[in-house]
Amino acid sequence: MTTVTIDGACLLPPRAGIARYLEGLLAGLRHVSADDLDVEILQPETRRRTVRWVLWDLQRASSKFDLLHLPFYYPPLSARCPVVCAIHDVLVLEHPEWFPRPWADVTARLIRHGARRAEAIVTASQHVAEKIEALCRVPRNRIEVMPYGVDFRVFGAPPQGEIDAILAHFGIEAPFVMQMGSFERRRGLDLTLEAVREIQIETPAMTLVLVGEARDRVEDLADPPPWVRFLGRVDDAFLPALFAGAAAVISPSRDEGFDLPLLEALACGGAVVASDIEVHREHFEPAVVLFESGRADALAEGIRKVLDSGRSEALRHGAVEHAGHFSWSTVAERHLNLWRRLVNNAG
Numbered sequence: 001m002t003t004v005t006i007d008g009a010c011l012l013p014p015r016a017g018i019a020r021y022l023e024g025l026l027a028g029l030r031h032v033s034a035d036d037l038d039v040e041i042l043q044p045e046t047r048r049r050t051v052r053w054v055l056w057d058l059q060r061a062s063s064k065f066d067l068l069h070l071p072f073y074y075p076p077l078s079a080r081c082p083v084v085c086a087i088h089d090v091l092v093l094e095h096p097e098w099f100p101r102p103w104a105d106v107t108a109r110l111i112r113h114g115a116r117r118a119e120a121i122v123t124a125s126q127h128v129a130e131k132i133e134a135l136c137r138v139p140r141n142r143i144e145v146m147p148y149g150v151d152f153r154v155f156g157a158p159p160q161g162e163i164d165a166i167l168a169h170f171g172i173e174a175p176f177v178m179q180m181g182s183f184e185r186r187r188g189l190d191l192t193l194e195a196v197r198e199i200q201i202e203t204p205a206m207t208l209v210l211v212g213e214a215r216d217r218v219e220d221l222a223d224p225p226p227w228v229r230f231l232g233r234v235d236d237a238f239l240p241a242l243f244a245g246a247a248a249v250i251s252p253s254r255d256e257g258f259d260l261p262l263l264e265a266l267a268c269g270g271a272v273v274a275s276d277i278e279v280h281r282e283h284f285e286p287a288v289v290l291f292e293s294g295r296a297d298a299l300a301e302g303i304r305k306v307l308d309s310g311r312s313e314a315l316r317h318g319a320v321e322h323a324g325h326f327s328w329s330t331v332a333e334r335h336l337n338l339w340r341r342l343v344n345n346a347g
Contacts, residue, residue, distance in 0.1 A: 001038050002343050005065045008041035009053050010072055017182070020260050021086065022071045024149050028332030037339060051106070067339055067346075073107070074114035082346050084338065085118040087111065089257025090131045091186065098186050112136045119342050122335070124148045124258035127278040144338055147283060148258055149328035150267045157269035157320050158240045166241035170231060176207040177303060178246040180239070180261045181253075184215040188252030188275065193228070194296035195250075199303055200227060211242060243268035244316075248306040251288075252299055253277060262288070267323035269316040273302040287322035289315065 006026075010018040029039060042061075044053055050072060059076035062068055068075065068083050075083040093111065096104040115121055115136035121143045123129050129143045167173070177196060183189050189210075196208045210230045214221065221230065234242070243249055249270040251262045256279050265272055266287055274280045275293035291302040306312055 001036065002066045003038045003040055004067045004069060004339050006039060006041050006069045007054070007058060007071060008043040009048065009050070011041075012043060012047045014047075017260065018071050018086075018088070021088065021148060024151055024328040025071075025332060025335060027151055027153075028149065028328030028330070029336075031329045032332050032336065034336050037336060037343075051110075055110075067343055069335075069339070070118075074110040075118055077113065077117075079117070082119045082342050083117070084120045084122060084342065085114055086122045087115060087128070087132055088124065089128055089255070090135055091255055091257070093135045094131070095186065095255065098184070118142070119345075120144055120338055122146055122338070125279045125282050127282055128257050144334070146331050146334045147326060148260055148263070149326045149331045150263055150323050151328060152267065154236050155240055155264045155267040155323075157267075157316075158244055163241045163245040166238050167245050169238075170209075170229075170242075172207070172209060172229065172242075172245075173205075174245065175203065175205060175247040175307075176209050176229075176245075177248045177250055178209045178211065178242060179250045179252070180211045180243075180265065181251075182212050182215045183210065183218055183221075186254045188254055188294075189218055189221075191252045191294070191296045191299050192250050193225075195252075195299040195303060196227070197225070198297070198300040202304075203307070206247070209242065209246070211239070239264065240268040243270035246270060247312070248273050248303050250299070250303070251275065251280070252291075252293075254293055256280070258283070263323060263326055266319040267326075269320050271306045271312045271315045272319065273299065273306055275299075284322070287315070287319045 010022055054076055062076055063080040065081040068081050070085045073087055075085050092099055092104050092108050115138050124147050126145055129145050132138055132143055133140050179192050181187055199206050207227045207229060211234055213233055243265040249265040249272045251274040253275055255277055258279055262272060272288040274288045274290055276290040277293050289302045289305050291298040
């Protein structure tokens with residue numbers, strides 16, 4: 001039987017967004033039939049630098065693999081087996097100023113080189129696929145677009161009693177707006193703070209709840225206003241109630257490859273206000289309120305629209321329905337079909 005080896009290093013703590021993709025893919029694989037393929041996860045014993053793990057350890061071991069699937073952007077320089085690489089975005093190629101140097105320079109070179117050598121590339125949006133084709137000079141027929149999914153065992157609309165209990169657990173009182181994800185320059189936290197400050201004038205009881213880790217120093221959070229609650233990273237079990245309990249869930253990113261937190265918020269009945277970047281329009285436009293990216297006043301106006309109770313209820317109902325179209329089982333089936341085709345071609 002042919003074995004597909006998946007690099008599972010991203011599943012080791014501390015986990016980042018890439019782990020969310022791989023967790024979802026593995027969950028989907030458990031629900032689909034793959035009698036002709038054996039899937040194994042390969043991990044280092046302890047967390048290692050990605051560059052060393054991929055370029056040294058996986059390079060040396062690659063001759064033992066039938067097929068290697070890489071969740072993190074680039075493969076070994078000269079793998080001795082067919083390789084599939086997931087490139088979730090090309091932000092480091094388009095906006096190196098958003099990332100620390102020299103990490104950005106090295107990663108950009110590895111992505112370009114690896115994309116040209118991989119047998120296939122997986123990404124979640126047509127927009128990113130077009131960027132990969134242009135920036136990495138990869139033929140379009142080697143790029144597979146597979147929108148990511150929702151783990152419906154975790155993310156779904158919770159009952160009001162659960163919402164009330166979890167808000168009480170965190171000491172959060174309504175009304176509040178919420179932003180979820182890692183906080184870095186591109187994620188638009190500066191816009192959120194300015195927009196909520198404006199909403200505060202009209203609704204003094206409004207608070208802002210931030211869920212996630214700060215990857216960049218955010219000056220406004222060094223001495224935050226009293227209406228900001230920074231929860232840090234919280235267990236997934238709490239997220240549905242936070243998403244559903246928020247008056248608005250905000251996704252003001254200046255660019256994204258897909259935006260899984262936004263999709264998970266929709267699955268929980270969140271009323272989402274999102275920047276009008278390409279991937280938000282491509283995947284979520286029917287179910288979210290869009291605002292002009294980069295404009296805090298436009299974000300504030302989007303929040304006002306969601307605060308209207310009639311608009312909010314319709315938006316929440318449509319959010320759950322829209323999220324139902326994104327399944328990790330479908331993602332897994334498409335990965336299996338891709339792996340089978342590559343194995344057959346190699347044989």
